[in-house]
Amino acid sequence: MYRKTYVDINVDNIENNIKEIINKYDYKYYIGVVKGNAAGHGMKLCKYITKFGINYLAVSSLEEALESRKYTDVPILILEPIHIDELKIAEKNNISVTISSYNYYKRINKEDYSNLKIHLKINTGMNRLGVSNKEEITEIYNDLIDDERVKLEGIYTHFATTGVNDKYYDDQLNKFVELTSDIDLNRVEMVHLGRSCTLEFHPKISFANGIRIGLIMYGIGQTFNRYIGLKGKLRKIKYHFKRKIQNISKTYESNNINLKTGIELNTEVIELQQLKPGDKVGYGLTYTANANTKIAVCPIGYADGLSLSFKNSKVSINNKLYKIVGTINMGMITIEVDSDVNIGDKVTIFGGNVNIKNVARATNNTAYTVMTHIDSQIPRRYFVHGKEDSDEE
Ligand SMILES: Cc1ncc(COP(=O)(O)O)c(C=O)c1O
Known part of the structure; x- marks a missing residue:
């Protein structure tokens, strides 16, 4: 390094965050979201976090997946659809891929694979990626749940809002339940819906066994006391009535965990x-x-x-x-x-x-x-x- 402009990563702080999360929340799969060069921390971070309890990774692209593969053997999920003709590379490197639409699923030729792992993304209201139609979801599930060549390893969705004083989180959760009501989620190895703020603000979703964590792993908490002073107290009363009238589920005000940025x-x-x-x-x-x-x-x-x-x-x-x-x-x-x-x-x-x-x-x-x-x-x-x-x- 000649020009002295550099990024230092305090790995101990990231370890602290992961251990705090694992101690407090009960999941089988802690999926570390390492998109965007591990949020600027550099992909080498994968080497450490997978020793501290992160047992699955999620990335944006095949490039990022292959880069993180240099540092760890844990399975990796690509959150965005990749080109069909590149699925073989994913299969070879123990990289799971996302089915982001019915049309994408239809283009996968099962004969081409022996062990391709896929996660079916359900669109519950983010309206970015995912299958929105119940019959299509059921058809994909029935087709892949017992298939060894193309295996349905996971089902997931993504929340558009924090759900703090807004109804959209509840609506998305209810939609997920409705869209998957004709399939047996217990037979799917991984069910993951939430991200950091879901973990911090909401009670555990009983049927989810995985959580995708980015911000909280990097030490950025999102809970804060929004009800300070007279204005805060008035806001609290206003939100109390809003929650009651709109039947919005209650959220936690603090995560009570000691997060440190690294x-x-x-x-x-x-x-x-x-x-x-x-x-x-x-x-x-x-x-x-x-x-x-x-x-x-x-x-x-x-x-x-x-x-x-x-x-x-x-x-x-x-x-x-x-x-x-x-x-x-x-x-x-x-x-x-x-x-x-x-x-x-x-x-x-x-x-x-x-x-x-x-x-x-x-x-x-x-x-x-x-x-x-x-x-x-x-x-x-x-x-x-x-x-x-x-x-x-
Ligand atoms: C699909 C998906 N899941 C999870 C995450 C992680 O979110 P957070 O950093 O809020 O935990 C992201 C972040 O971009 C995401 O796109």
Whole structure:
């Protein structure tokens, strides 16, 4: 690594999250969702999480599945349909595939396979992928449940909302029950409906034995106290009546688990500028110094995944927060600092004491967009018990 812009992963924190989840929630399959370069953590994360209790992985594409296969032997599910002529590659690598429509199912020629594992996706209201018709679902089930060549390993759906004070979660759950009422779910090895917020907010769905977890595994919890102060109390009363009138199921207010984020995007100070009052900085001169001001320059920019809205974010240098000023450049940013900051100091863009959810809020992003936007070419370093694990695979 020459340019000192890198991602550090605290593997112990991710281990903590997985163990907390497994201790608290009772599932047979903990499916780690490692789409988007494991949410920016790098696919090598698969090597660790599958030792901590994640016993299944889920990805977006065949490319991601094959990449994660380099780090683990656990089964992998591709959540998006892949080209029919690539199913053989999936079969060969113990990669399960999604049937996302009746038409897709019809195009699979069973004679071509000896052990292809499929998960049937049911559309319950997300209206993105999945079979929506009960007769078609029943036909696919009847056709594949006892087939060895193309095996129905799983059935799943995806919730569009958190279900907190909204009825859509209940509607989707009821729809799943209705659409699968002519088939025997007990005969399907894996039934997985929920994601992190389902786990955090809702009682366990009795017939599901798998849960697909992304955010919560990465240490991003979604429960928070939304009823603080007088306004909060009024909101609580309003939601109470809304739930009653619309018959919305009750949700938990806190997950009561101790989550820790493990990802940290770091860079360093490569140059310092001393400005006088009235001096300006960068393209378009969008920043003007009000007083004598020290500016630090760091080698990171939008080509590395920092969206332009990071101009509203704060970074940490020696445990102190400083403001990014001026525009985000392709490969550099400028930060308003003080006399404590020197060339070579480490700068944390997010993670560590720069809370990822706060950064997401300040930059008009989500935690996922902040993490997944980090360019995959930026070096990832994995720390286990404080020591870098640099074993080449
Ligand atoms: C189909 C599917 N399941 C599960 C997840 C994981 O969601 P979360 O990160 O909220 O746990 C995703 C995330 O993108 C997804 O697309």
